[in-house]
Amino acid sequence: MKKINYILTALLGLSMQFAFAQTPKGSVLIKNATVLTVTNGTLENTDVLVQDGLIKRIAPDISAPKGVETIDATGKYVMPGIIDAHSHVALDVVNEATNPIVAEVRMKDVVNPYEIGIYRALAGGVTISHAMHGSANVIGGQNATLKHRWGSTDPADIIMQDAPRTIKFALGENPTRVHGRGNGIQPRSRMGVEAILRNGFSEALQYKKAWESFEATKNEKGSTAVAPQYNERLQTLVDILDGKIIIHCHSYRADEIYMLINVARDFGIKKLVFQHTNEGFKVAPEIAEYTMGASVFADWWAYKFEVYYSTAFNAAILQKNGALTSINSDSAELIRHLYHEAGKTQRYGGLTDDEALAMITINPAKQLGIDDKVGSLEEGKQADIAIFEGHPLSTYAVPQMTFVDGVKYFDITKDKDDQRQRISATETVEPIYLGHENHRCMQDTEHLFETANALFHTQH
Amino acid sequence: MKRLNQTFLIFLMAMMPLFAMAQIDGEFIKPRSGKFLLQNATVHTITNGVMENASVLIEGGKILQVGTSVSADGAEVIDCKGMVIYPGMIDGGTTLGLVEVSSVAETVDYAEIGNVTPNMQALTTVNPNSEAIPVTRVSGVTTVMAVPQGGLFPGTAALINLVGYTPDQMYAGAKAVVMNFPNSGRRGRWDRRSDEEIKKETEKALKDANDLWQKAKTYHELKAKGAELEYYPEMEQLAKVISGELPLMVEVNAAKDIQNAIKWMEDKDVKFFFSGVSEGWRVADELAEAGISVITGPVQALPTRQSDRYDTPYANAGKMSKAGVKVAIRTNEAENVRNLPFHAAYAAAYGMGKEEAWKAVTINAAEILGVADQLGSIEEGKIANLIVATEDPFETRAQIMHVFINGYRIPLSNRHIRLYQEFLERSPDLKAN
Numbered sequence: 001m002k003k004i005n006y007i008l009t010a011l012l013g014l015s016m017q018f019a020f021a022q023t024p025k026g027s028v029l030i031k032n033a034t035v036l037t038v039t040n041g042t043l044e045n046t047d048v049l050v051q052d053g054l055i056k057r058i059a060p061d062i063s064a065p066k067g068v069e070t071i072d073a074t075g076k077y078v079m080p081g082i083i084d085a086h087s088h089v090a091l092d093v094v095n096e097a098t099n100p101i102v103a104e105v106r107m108k109d110v111v112n113p114y115e116i117g118i119y120r121a122l123a124g125g126v127t128i129s130h131a132m133h134g135s136a137n138v139i140g141g142q143n144a145t146l147k148h149r150w151g152s153t154d155p156a157d158i159i160m161q162d163a164p165r166t167i168k169f170a171l172g173e174n175p176t177r178v179h180g181r182g183n184g185i186q187p188r189s190r191m192g193v194e195a196i197l198r199n200g201f202s203e204a205l206q207y208k209k210a211w212e213s214f215e216a217t218k219n220e221k222g223s224t225a226v227a228p229q230y231n232e233r234l235q236t237l238v239d240i241l242d243g244k245i246i247i248h249c250h251s252y253r254a255d256e257i258y259m260l261i262n263v264a265r266d267f268g269i270k271k272l273v274f275q276h277t278n279e280g281f282k283v284a285p286e287i288a289e290y291t292m293g294a295s296v297f298a299d300w301w302a303y304k305f306e307v308y309y310s311t312a313f314n315a316a317i318l319q320k321n322g323a324l325t326s327i328n329s330d331s332a333e334l335i336r337h338l339y340h341e342a343g344k345t346q347r348y349g350g351l352t353d354d355e356a357l358a359m360i361t362i363n364p365a366k367q368l369g370i371d372d373k374v375g376s377l378e379e380g381k382q383a384d385i386a387i388f389e390g391h392p393l394s395t396y397a398v399p400q401m402t403f404v405d406g407v408k409y410f411d412i413t414k415d416k417d418d419q420r421q422r423i424s425a426t427e428t429v430e431p432i433y434l435g436h437e438n439h440r441c442m443q444d445t446e447h448l449f450e451t452a453n454a455l456f457h458t459q460h
Numbered sequence: 461m462k463r464l465n466q467t468f469l470i471f472l473m474a475m476m477p478l479f480a481m482a483q484i485d486g487e488f489i490k491p492r493s494g495k496f497l498l499q500n501a502t503v504h505t506i507t508n509g510v511m512e513n514a515s516v517l518i519e520g521g522k523i524l525q526v527g528t529s530v531s532a533d534g535a536e537v538i539d540c541k542g543m544v545i546y547p548g549m550i551d552g553g554t555t556l557g558l559v560e561v562s563s564v565a566e567t568v569d570y571a572e573i574g575n576v577t578p579n580m581q582a583l584t585t586v587n588p589n590s591e592a593i594p595v596t597r598v599s600g601v602t603t604v605m606a607v608p609q610g611g612l613f614p615g616t617a618a619l620i621n622l623v624g625y626t627p628d629q630m631y632a633g634a635k636a637v638v639m640n641f642p643n644s645g646r647r648g649r650w651d652r653r654s655d656e657e658i659k660k661e662t663e664k665a666l667k668d669a670n671d672l673w674q675k676a677k678t679y680h681e682l683k684a685k686g687a688e689l690e691y692y693p694e695m696e697q698l699a700k701v702i703s704g705e706l707p708l709m710v711e712v713n714a715a716k717d718i719q720n721a722i723k724w725m726e727d728k729d730v731k732f733f734f735s736g737v738s739e740g741w742r743v744a745d746e747l748a749e750a751g752i753s754v755i756t757g758p759v760q761a762l763p764t765r766q767s768d769r770y771d772t773p774y775a776n777a778g779k780m781s782k783a784g785v786k787v788a789i790r791t792n793e794a795e796n797v798r799n800l801p802f803h804a805a806y807a808a809a810y811g812m813g814k815e816e817a818w819k820a821v822t823i824n825a826a827e828i829l830g831v832a833d834q835l836g837s838i839e840e841g842k843i844a845n846l847i848v849a850t851e852d853p854f855e856t857r858a859q860i861m862h863v864f865i866n867g868y869r870i871p872l873s874n875r876h877i878r879l880y881q882e883f884l885e886r887s888p889d890l891k892a893n
Binding site for chain 2: 116119120123281282284285286288289299300301302303304305308309310311312313316317320321332333336337340343344346347348349390393394395396397398415416417418419420431432433434
């Protein structure tokens with residue numbers, strides 16, 4: 001009897017191992033390329049050997065181990081897979097707009113591995129995207145970091161299971177519009193946004209204390225302690241306070257950015273990244289000193305009032321002030337050419353090639369807490385790789401192949417005419433979309449603003 | 461009394477240094493006209509090839525001389541050694557100047573109430589002082605088509621140069637009546653109309669268009685015969701298309717709609733061209749055969765169908781051009797019109813080639829809009845819209861060094877640049893907290 005239990009346990013353990021080992025890992029030798037390592041400079045005529053999903057060696061004249069495919073990349077550029085720190089790709093739903101704080105919801109529950117946007121991102125060299133909750137709430141849901149393993153039918157397969165937890169916050173126009181103007185509750189102003197944050201974290205501290213005193217006394221002899229009611233929302237806020245979750249905060253204006261920096265400092269929160277951050281340049285020294293930096297658009301501005309006083313030099317100013325800076329898409333379209341968006345930092349601020357490339361590779365990796373695994377071409381890292389014809393910062397560059405964990409998911413020479421994974425029985429056959437919702441930050445809140453949407457504007 | 465005046469004078473004198481500072485702070489570099497010689501550059505004329513070590517002489521708003529032996533003759537000389545000169549780029553379709561902040565309805569002026577409003581004039585609505593104009597022109601885009609949006613006939617578009625303080629100063633000599641051809645596509649993911657509803661709406665819109673066209677023809681004929689007609693501004697404007705005074709700019713995108721539009725235009729003896737044309741690559745041969753020119757874009761856009769290859773929007777302009785269609789490129793943007801060179805670069809990289817892509821943002825646009833005698837290339841006698849850059853202006857790493865519009869030397873400043881100057885090294889910095 002006991003023996004059987006042991007065997008069953010062992011089997012269970014094994015099956016779990018299989019479950020984790022399911023995602024495919026590849027081996028490949030890329031020969032004779034210009035290798036843009038990002039962290040260790042540019043290496044001419046160099047080979048990259050990938051084995052079982054990891055970068056094994058980067059050196060000239062590596063010979064292919066038995067059975068490993070060789071790709072001749074003479075005249076081509078090899079760079080780390082591009083990482084988009086702000087995206088809504090592969091998400092069926094974006095906003096849970098029902099409360100100013102919805103920390104308990106998880107984007108992991110709404111991942112759609114069939115979305116064509118994944119393949120289109122791969123065709124732009126993007127291997128990892130940060131699939132975020134929308135910006136309707138001051139404290140939104142928990143995001144999912146995705147690896148673009150296109151072709152998988154299991155949502156779990158495209159989630160980067162070894163990435164740390166992150167959560168969406170949002171300041172300014174969007175949460176005040178949804179709650180103050182849409183639902184008639186706090187916050188209606190940026191004052192209210194700060195109050196929601198401080199109230200939320202203070203309540204979380206009480207909750208934490210209640211559990212701690214319960215845990216401390218429950219085993220005492222004759223203890224009458226009753227466990228506090230479990231609350232997923234407050235527990236998530238406690239996890240933020242305990243440094244287990246990285247905040248990624250939608251923000252635009254300098255005042256609101258500065259406000260959140262102060263709130264975070266008051267509550268001892270260190271893991272904080274600002275998103276969009278159009279006026280980040282005005283508080284660049286503060287962002288550099290107290291946070292994990294900012295993830296910004298290359299040049300988007302003027303689509304709403306809070307981004308009217310923007311500058312395309314934002315990324316350069318942040319970078320030169322020592323703030324960790326990345327460039328993101330927040331868009332199904334921009335995600336297709338982030339290498340070009342990064343190139344704009346050379347027009348607007350004259351950044352070097354390495355600085356510009358870092359903004360779409362190692363810098364976003366740091367902001368997502370995955371820089372020990374991806375974000376540069378280094379031996380031992382996961383083999384997320386993009387091959388380009390032409391330097392990736394040139395506007396004429398054309399991505400050729402994209403690998404995730406050493407497996408090739410995009411090859412321009414094998415690109416199919418019909419790119420769908422499957423045909424849906426319920427969707428209209430071949431709907432033609434002529435307008436594009438570039439930004440989906442406010443998706444699923446449209447019902448609150450019927451009249452405002454009359455002119456078909458997307459809100460970012 | 462006198463003493464008071466004296467005291468005031470002394471006070472004023474004492475204040476002078478302060479005023480002087482205020483003066484420096486408020487110093488403003490204005491667009492400046494005059495005689496300029498852009499010397500020793502590689503001149504890309506577009507229509508007459510590339511000239512090495514060539515110079516361009518500008519005076520009175522015009523290009524006086526282009527060549528390798530042009531003398532300064534009293535002109536202000538600008539050394540352009542190692543640099544390239546191109547004609548200013550033309551964006552064939554934008555809402556620049558018609559909107560300031562798109563989510564703030566009070567600043568959105570490109571769409572009017574009503575389905576048939578061809579008499580709405582983009583030109584009078586253009587805000588010459590829009591913050592987006594100086595932001596746009598330093599990228600090398602010197603001329604744009606400002607296009608009204610909305611219903612079946614939303615208004616009349618106008619070509620403007622990005623310098624000047626009144627619409628009349630900006631006007632670049634081309635207008636077009638806009639028609640949104642009945643559209644069978646969806647406006648976005650949120651467009652939840654059934655196929656049946658879309659079909660019905662499209663059919664009704666086409667019937668409306670036919671009725672209106674007939675009415676406009678009648679209006680024109682009666683007017684030509686000297687009839688006294690009641691005030692009817694919509695028909696007055698549509699009649700200008702019938703008479704050939706203005707071209708019709710037909711916005712059409714889905715392949716089937718393009719085919720329908722080709723057919724619809726067949727029996728209409730008017731000047732016209734297509735705009736949008738995002739699925740033009742599907743029917744490129746038909747467009748070429750019908751001899752229809754297009755202003756297409758944006759190039760950096762999503763495919764119109766889920767199944768389409770990811771690069772169809774990038775390749776669209778090139779495929780039409782290869783089929784023999786005259787193609788100009790537009791951004792269809794307002795504050796992001798500055799990205800026109802990058803849209804063109806994508807078209808170039810995905811099949812169009814650099815030379816054709818340059819034509820698509822210069823001479824082709826000028827020809828389609830009927831202003832090729834004035835704009836679109838570096839030729840003697842043409843309007844002096846020129847850009848000087850460190851290298852190919854389609855590259856993001858290129859810096860635009862000089863911009864001339866209408867012969868005015870444009871200050872290379874705008875809000876984005878001023879904010880950079882103010883905040884790169886902030887004072888007080890962090891330590892002063």
